[in-house]
Amino acid sequence: MGTQRSMVSVSSLLKLFVFFSVHVRAQRTTTTTTTTTTEFTFRGFSGNQSEIQMEGAAMIKPNGLLRLTDRKSNVTGTAFYHKPVRLLETSTRSSTNVMVRSFSTSFVFVIIPSSPSNKGFGFTFTLSPTPYRPNAGSAGYLGVLNKENDKDPRNHVFAVEFDTVQGSRDDNTDRIGNDIGLNYNSRTSDIQEPVVYYNNDDPNKKEDFQLESGNPIQALLEYDGPSQTLNVTVYPARLGFKPTKPLISRPVPKLSQIVQEEMYVGFTAATGRDQSSAHYVMGWSFSSGGDRPIADMLDLSELPHAPPNTAKKRGYNPQVIALIVALSGVTVILLALLFFFSKYKKRLQQGEILEDWEINHPHRLRYKDLYAATDGFKESRIIGTGGFGTVFRGDVSSSPSNQIAVKKITPNSMQGVREFIAEIESLGRLRHKNLVNLQGWCKHKNDLLLIYDYIPNGSLDSLLYSKPRRSGEVLSWNVRFQIAKGIASGLLYLHEEWEQIVIHRDVKPSNVLIESDMNPRLGDFGLARLYERGSQSNTTVVVGTIGYMAPELARNGKSSSASDVFAFGVLLLEIISGRRPTDSGTFFLADWVMELHASDEILRAVDPRLGSGYDDGEAKLALVIGLHCCHQRPASRPSMRTVLRYMNGDEDVPEIDDNWGYSDSSSRSEFGSKFEGYVSSDRASSSVASLSVTRISSTSVMSGR
Numbered sequence: 001m002g003t004q005r006s007m008v009s010v011s012s013l014l015k016l017f018v019f020f021s022v023h024v025r026a027q028r029t030t031t032t033t034t035t036t037t038t039e040f041t042f043r044g045f046s047g048n049q050s051e052i053q054m055e056g057a058a059m060i061k062p063n064g065l066l067r068l069t070d071r072k073s074n075v076t077g078t079a080f081y082h083k084p085v086r087l088l089e090t091s092t093r094s095s096t097n098v099m100v101r102s103f104s105t106s107f108v109f110v111i112i113p114s115s116p117s118n119k120g121f122g123f124t125f126t127l128s129p130t131p132y133r134p135n136a137g138s139a140g141y142l143g144v145l146n147k148e149n150d151k152d153p154r155n156h157v158f159a160v161e162f163d164t165v166q167g168s169r170d171d172n173t174d175r176i177g178n179d180i181g182l183n184y185n186s187r188t189s190d191i192q193e194p195v196v197y198y199n200n201d202d203p204n205k206k207e208d209f210q211l212e213s214g215n216p217i218q219a220l221l222e223y224d225g226p227s228q229t230l231n232v233t234v235y236p237a238r239l240g241f242k243p244t245k246p247l248i249s250r251p252v253p254k255l256s257q258i259v260q261e262e263m264y265v266g267f268t269a270a271t272g273r274d275q276s277s278a279h280y281v282m283g284w285s286f287s288s289g290g291d292r293p294i295a296d297m298l299d300l301s302e303l304p305h306a307p308p309n310t311a312k313k314r315g316y317n318p319q320v321i322a323l324i325v326a327l328s329g330v331t332v333i334l335l336a337l338l339f340f341f342s343k344y345k346k347r348l349q350q351g352e353i354l355e356d357w358e359i360n361h362p363h364r365l366r367y368k369d370l371y372a373a374t375d376g377f378k379e380s381r382i383i384g385t386g387g388f389g390t391v392f393r394g395d396v397s398s399s400p401s402n403q404i405a406v407k408k409i410t411p412n413s414m415q416g417v418r419e420f421i422a423e424i425e426s427l428g429r430l431r432h433k434n435l436v437n438l439q440g441w442c443k444h445k446n447d448l449l450l451i452y453d454y455i456p457n458g459s460l461d462s463l464l465y466s467k468p469r470r471s472g473e474v475l476s477w478n479v480r481f482q483i484a485k486g487i488a489s490g491l492l493y494l495h496e497e498w499e500q501i502v503i504h505r506d507v508k509p510s511n512v513l514i515e516s517d518m519n520p521r522l523g524d525f526g527l528a529r530l531y532e533r534g535s536q537s538n539t540t541v542v543v544g545t546i547g548y549m550a551p552e553l554a555r556n557g558k559s560s561s562a563s564d565v566f567a568f569g570v571l572l573l574e575i576i577s578g579r580r581p582t583d584s585g586t587f588f589l590a591d592w593v594m595e596l597h598a599s600d601e602i603l604r605a606v607d608p609r610l611g612s613g614y615d616d617g618e619a620k621l622a623l624v625i626g627l628h629c630c631h632q633r634p635a636s637r638p639s640m641r642t643v644l645r646y647m648n649g650d651e652d653v654p655e656i657d658d659n660w661g662y663s664d665s666s667s668r669s670e671f672g673s674k675f676e677g678y679v680s681s682d683r684a685s686s687s688v689a690s691l692s693v694t695r696i697s698s699t700s701v702m703s704g705r
Contacts, residue, residue: 080266214309569629578607
């Protein structure tokens, strides 16, 4: 720090060290011909009243704590170091330029609110031209400025604000609460950051905490004069170490317009009319001048004990609260009983009793509204018929976008009732752009109804077969490929992305509905099953549709996500080839495509109606993916997530292994024999504009649920 100090003997340095260790406060002010260095450290403030100039509610407590305010309403308190600090010096780059000198300060503070719900307003570390703030306002002005001089450039005040009240500003500029702000001649913060500290183990991880916790909090301000950068770090003092990354690290060139040659450093605090907290400073160190002034770090064990957190708990007498709670509870119970009794009575009068599944799935629609929407379920409103119900188009309003599809379950059909409940339990809670949206349900006497979004283009089955026969219009290659990817996305959601695992168990073209923009929606969840993640299916009942059923179902009857993948593979081959998966038993689509692949003629499987209007690479990719999905071994089939990655080009499709094995005639014969007596010949699925209701009868196999 100077020539004389560098010549001090070793014994003198040892004595000086002992002096600093014994005293709770150390101050050094040295002066040379070129610079003035100010350094001081207060580890508690006992015996230092003469060195801290206090105004308002500020005082030094007998235990050494510097209290800025108590918890009274509308009070202010200021405490400044009694000597001014020189903060301007001539720049080394130019003798005509002056700059703000580097400085550093560290302090530990505690804020204790009046009560958990009544706290405010905060305090500041301030650079001021005077060691007091005359006529400073309370509340949001924090004892620094007032209404008349706010934003006046003649203030020459810079404050780092520790704000504890959300939305405390009349002009709504400071709205965060529990934040740190930088204020230039104004109560409004130019820069404002919520209070957090960065974890040293993970520098990008933020840990938040409350300024008004009643616990000691350490703050460190470091200003670098040459770069005009201010770093502000705030963290719970219990950590015992400084985070390596500051909360605020910003250039503050405006500071040079604020600072005068000599400034006073200190604290201000304030409370409001209805919000108040006590503000304490436990210790404070400061250093300015020199190349890199570093204020002494404050060890919590060397400071006075933090004040007790005696936030007053305001409220009613506990006995009064208990009485209010008891009366409220009795009232709620009586009202609930009255509500359920009236509902039960109404159900009895209508001949309906609520069952468990009705209570758990509340999306119930009124029968009279559905009756009106379908014109009394007129035959002219029928858009599809299946084994267990009829589908009607309904008009909720005159707008085409408000049309619905109402599936009316066939009365006295046990399987129809099972499907009705299964659809409500599964599809009722699923939401995905590639799944049919179940709007609700209705149970009226013997009528069971399911209500869906109306989908005008009908089923994929009709677009692949019926429509081309009637009008000659054939689905383009791009539409087919996008439909296949959409179905894959819907199955991925069912298998992996919803809260439970959903196995559809009946993936086929008649259960895929196509919207006006050709977006596919997988529907008909009457056979679906839900499983908790980590559990396995215990169902051994064989259900599905011949041609789409995985070979393992003939052996153990256990459906899985792999059996859905198999059905998707067959469906994918069907979309590309335009051929059904099987006929009377002599043709199997997957076998045929595999034979073409083995002879390196796989593109012959592409629907000939497309002519040359398809992408060779995409067609070959889709056919090979379909064969992978149709692998005889479930473990060798890809997941739906992998299928989508293949189709999107995010992952290369592997070669088909030699054990693909589907063409094994003995396996095929075994598969067929398992269903003898359960299956009749296939018939054409009806085209349904809203959803497919063609179910397990002649086209599907079902031996139970």
